[in-house]
Amino acid sequence: xxxxxxxxxxxxxxxxxxxxxxxxxxxxxxxxxxxxxxxxxxxxxxxxxxxxxxxxxxxxxxxxxxxxxxxxxxxxxxxxxxxxxxxxxxxxxxxxxxxxxxxxxxxxxxxxxxxxxxxxxxxxxxxxxxxxxxxxxxxxxxxxxxxxxxxxxxxxxxxxxxxxxxxxxxxxxxxxxxxxxxxxxxxxxxxxxxxxxxxxxxxxxxxxxxxxxxxxxxxxxxxxxxxxxxxxxxxxxxxxxxxxxxxxxxxxxxxxxxxxxx
Amino acid sequence: xxxxxxxxxxxxxxxxxxxxxxxxxxxxxxxxxxxxxxxxxxxxxxxxxxxxxxxxxxxxxxxxxxxxxxxxxxxxxxxxxxxxxxxxxxxxxxxxxxxxxxxxxxxxxxxxxxxxxxxxxxxxxxxxxxxxxxxxxxxxxxxxxxxxxxxxxxxxxxxxxxxxxxxxxxxxxxxxxxxxxxxxxxxxxxxxxxxxxxxxxxxxxxxxxxxxxxxxxxxxxxxxxxxxxxxxxxxxxxxxxxxxxxxxxxxxxxxxxxxxxxxxxxxxxxxxxxxxxxxxxxxxxxxxxxxxxxxxxxxxxxxxxxxxxxxxxxxxxxxxxxxxxxxxxxxxxxxxxxxxxxxxxxxxxxxxxxx
Numbered sequence: 314x315x316x317x318x319x320x321x322x323x324x325x326x327x328x329x330x331x332x333x334x335x336x337x338x339x340x341x342x343x344x345x346x347x348x349x350x351x352x353x354x355x356x357x358x359x360x361x362x363x364x365x366x367x368x369x370x371x372x373x374x375x376x377x378x379x380x381x382x383x384x385x386x387x388x389x390x391x392x393x394x395x396x397x398x399x400x401x402x403x404x405x406x407x408x409x410x411x412x413x414x415x416x417x418x419x420x421x422x423x424x425x426x427x428x429x430x431x432x433x434x435x436x437x438x439x440x441x442x443x444x445x446x447x448x449x450x451x452x453x454x455x456x457x458x459x460x461x462x463x464x465x466x467x468x469x470x471x472x473x474x475x476x477x478x479x480x481x482x483x484x485x486x487x488x489x490x491x492x493x494x495x496x497x498x499x500x501x502x503x504x505x506x507x508x509x510x511x512x513x514x515x516x517x518x519x520x521x522x523x524x525x526x527x528x529x530x531x532x533x534x535x536x537x538x539x540x541x542x543x544x545x546x547x548x549x550x551x552x553x554x555x556x557x558x559x560x561x562x563x564x565x566x567x568x569x570x571x572x573x574x575x
Numbered sequence: 576x577x578x579x580x581x582x583x584x585x586x587x588x589x590x591x592x593x594x595x596x597x598x599x600x601x602x603x604x605x606x607x608x609x610x611x612x613x614x615x616x617x618x619x620x621x622x623x624x625x626x627x628x629x630x631x632x633x634x635x636x637x638x639x640x641x642x643x644x645x646x647x648x649x650x651x652x653x654x655x656x657x658x659x660x661x662x663x664x665x666x667x668x669x670x671x672x673x674x675x676x677x678x679x680x681x682x683x684x685x686x687x688x689x690x691x692x693x694x695x696x697x698x699x700x701x702x703x704x705x706x707x708x709x710x711x712x713x714x715x716x717x718x719x720x721x722x723x724x725x726x727x728x729x730x731x732x733x734x735x736x737x738x739x740x741x742x743x744x745x746x747x748x749x750x751x752x753x754x755x756x757x758x759x760x761x762x763x764x765x766x767x768x769x770x771x772x773x774x775x776x777x778x779x780x781x782x783x784x785x786x787x788x789x790x791x792x793x794x795x796x797x798x799x800x801x802x803x804x805x806x807x808x809x810x811x812x813x814x815x816x817x818x819x820x821x822x823x824x825x826x827x828x829x830x831x832x833x834x835x836x837x838x839x840x841x842x843x844x845x846x847x848x849x850x851x852x853x854x855x856x857x858x859x860x861x862x863x864x865x866x867x868x869x870x871x872x873x874x875x876x877x878x879x880x881x882x883x884x885x886x887x888x889x890x891x892x893x894x895x896x897x898x899x900x901x902x903x904x905x906x907x908x909x910x911x912x913x914x915x916x917x918x919x920x921x922x923x924x925x926x927x928x929x930x
Contacts, residue, residue, distance in 0.1 A: 349814055351795045369626075424641055431642035516638060520600040520645035521625040531605040531628035533787060 336549065343542035350539065360539040370544060373528040376439060377508050380524065384446035385504035391447070392454025392503070393496050397488075399455060400462040415452040422449060423516030430517065437519025445517040446507040453506060454499035461495025462488075497559055505552065597622035599851040602629065602646040604838070607699070607874075608859075609867035616858050622851055639664050644845035647852040653688040653837045653907050656695045665694045666842040672853040675860035678880035682902050683837055687909070695839035696856050699868055700875035702894045702905060703746050703834040705827035706789075706808030711737075711799040719827030722754035725802055726773055731780035739792065740802040742784035744923040745908055746834060747774060750802055753831045759906040762915055771922045775929045784927075790814065793824050804836075805894030809873025828893045832904030835897075837877060869895055 342350050346357035364370055395411045398404075414422060426445045427437075435441055469491070473483040489496070511526040518527060525548070529541050597620070601608075605628040613624050627646070629635045632655040639649075640662065651659060659665050670676060679697050689695045707719050715733045717724055724730045725738055740747055749759035751770035757763075782798060792798035793811040801808070805826055812824040840859060842852045858864055862880025869876045870886050875894050882896060889895055897905060911919060 347818055349791055349794055349818055351791055354818075424637070427638070427641040427643060431644075437643060437645060515634065516641065516643075518627070519643065520602065520627050521598075523627060527628070531630045533630060 340546045343546045360543040364540050364543045373523045373525045377525040380443050381504050381508040383443045384507040385500045388447045388450035388503045389500040392451040393458050395455040396458030411455045412452050414449045419512040423513040427516040438522050441517045450503035457499040458495045461492045600647045601626045602649045609871045612864050612867045646843045647846040657688045673857045675857050680879050683877040695841045697877040698838045698840045700837040702805045706801045708799040710822035722829045726777045735780045736782045737799040738781050739783045739785040739789045742786040749834045760909050835905035
C-alpha cells in the first residue's frame with residue numbers, strides 16, 4: 314500500500330470542509346431560537362412547527378416533489394433509450410440533439426420554452442414545468458447511461474443472442490441489469506436537478522404555480538427566515554435517504570468503476 | 576367536539592366547487608400584503624387570492640415580455656410601469672370603479688411614469704436612506720441627516736469598515752449626485768464623473784457593497800451605518816429588538832434628499848378576471864387595508880387615509896409618511912437611455928475595480 318501524503322489528506326479535508334460546513338450551518342441554525350441566522354441563542358423546534366403550518370411553503374414543497382418525481386421517471390426512460398441509441402447507432406446528429414440542452418445556458422432554454430408554450434397556447438402550470446424539466450434532464454440521463462454502456466462487455470450481449478434470447482430478452486435480462494447503476498444514477502441526477510432548478514422553472518411556471526426554489530428565492534429580498542433552513546434540512550434528509558436506499562438496492566450502484574470485476 | 580369540525584369540512588367541500596372559478600391571481604413581491612388583508616378580501620369578494628412572487632422588476636418584465644399570462648394584478652415599481660405601458664402589457668383602469676383612489680396623496684399621483692394614472696394606482700413605497708446603530712453613532716458623534724457621513728472621509732475615518740452601501744449603481748450614483756447638489760436623475764456626464772470620483776474616494780472606508788445581508792449585519796452589530804432601503808432598516812430594528820439588543824436601528828433621512836420607489840398596482844392586459852382585479856385595487860386603496868401592510872413591514876405609505884390606522888410607534892419613522900418638506904426632496908429614478916446605461920456601467924466597473 315502506498316503511503317498517503319499528509320498534503321493530500323490536508324487538501325481532501327479542506328475540500329470536504331468547504332463542501333459540508335455550509336450545509337452543517339444550515340442544519341444547525343434550523344434549530345436556533347432566533348429569527349436571525351447570525352448567532353446561536355438556544356435550541357427550538359419552532360421553525361419546524363411553523364413550517365408545517367405554512368401552507369405556501371408546503372404547497373411549494375409538494376409541487377417540487379411531484380415535478381421532481383415525474384421528471385425523473387419520464388426522463389430516465391427517455392434518456393436511457395436515447396443513451397442506448399447513441400451508443401448503438403453511431404449517428405452524428407443524435408448526440409448533438411440530445412446533449413445540446415445540457416450545453417445551452419439555462420436562461421435561454423427557459424425563455425425559449427416559455428415562448429414555445431405561449432405559442433402552443435399551453436396554460437403555464439405544473440404540466441409546463443414538468444415538461445421543461447423532462448426536456449433538460451433527458452440529456453443528463455443519456456450521458457450517464459451511454460458512459461455505462463461504453464464500459465460494458467459487448468460479448469455478453471452476443472452470448473445472449475447466441476443462446477437464443479430475443480432482442481427484448483437480451484435487453485431485459487442482460488443489458489438492463491448491467492447498466493442499472495447508470496440508469497439509477499441518471500434518475501437520481503434528474504431528480505436533484507429538477508428539484509433545485511430555478512431559472513427554467515421561473516420562466517415556465519404560471520400564475521399560482523410555486524416550487525420550493527421559487528418560493529425561497531422570492532424570500533431572499535426580505536431576509537430568509539429559519540423556516541427556509543428547516544425546509545432545506547428536510548430536503549437534505551430526503552436526498553440522503555434516496556442515496557441510502559439506492560445504494561442498499563444495489564451495493565455497487567454508486568461506483569462507476571469497472572475495475573472491480575475480477 | 577367532532578361534529579362542528581365535520582360539518583365545517585363538509586361545508587368547505589361543498590362550497591369549494593362554487594368558489595373554484597373565482598380566483599384572483601396576484602403577481603406580487605414576497606411578504607408584500609398582510610395575511611389578514613388577504614383573508615378579508617377573500618371573504619368580501621367570495622373568491623380565492625392566489626399569489627405568485629417575483630423578487631425583481633426585471634424578472635417580471637422578462638416574463639411578461641415572453642408572453643406569460645394568467646395574472647390579474649401586478650405590483651411593479653413606477654419606472655417599470657412605463658415600459659409595461661409602452662409594451663402594451665396593461666389594461667387601463669376604470670376609475671369609476673375605484674372610488675378609493677381619492678385616498679392617495681396627490682404628491683404620488685400623476686407622475687411622468689404614468690401621466691394621469693391611466694394604468695396604475697400607488698400601492699406602497701420605500702425610500703433609499705441611511706440606517707444606523709443609534710448607540711454607536713451617538714458615541715462617535717456622527718451626523719445622521721446627511722449623505723456626507725457615507726461620502727466624506729472626515730466622518731468615514733471614525734466608522735471605517737463599519738459602513739455598507741447598496742450594491743446598485745443607480746442607487747449609489749443617485750445618493751452621490753444628491754450629495755453633490757444635483758438631481759438624482761441628472762444625466763450630465765461631467766456630474767457623473769464627479770459622483771464617480773466621490774464614490775472612489777469613499778470606497779476604501781466601506782466594508783462592502785451589500786444588497787442583501789446588511790439587515791442582518793446591522794442587527795448583529797457588525798455594521799453601524801448603511802445606505803439602504805427604508806423597509807429593510809425597519810426590519811433590522813424589529814429583528815434587533817426581538818433579539819434583545821440594547822441599541823436601536825434608526826432611519827436617517829439625508830437633508831440633501833433621497834430616492835423614492837413607489838410600487839403600483841396595475842392590471843395585466845390578459846387578466847382572466849379584470850372585474851376582481853378592480854375590486855382588489857379599490858380594496859387595497861382603503862386606508863385600513865393599506866395600513867395593515869405598513870404595520871407589518873414598515874413600508875412607506877402613499878395613502879392619506881391609512882395614517883389613522885398606523886400603529887402609533889411607527890409614526891416616528893420618517894420614511895413611512897414622509898412630511899411635506901421631505902416629499903419635495905424625494906425623487907423617483909427614471910430609466911436611462913442605452914447610451915447613458917453604457918456610460919454608467921463603465922463608471923461602475925471602474926469603481927468596482929478601484930482600490
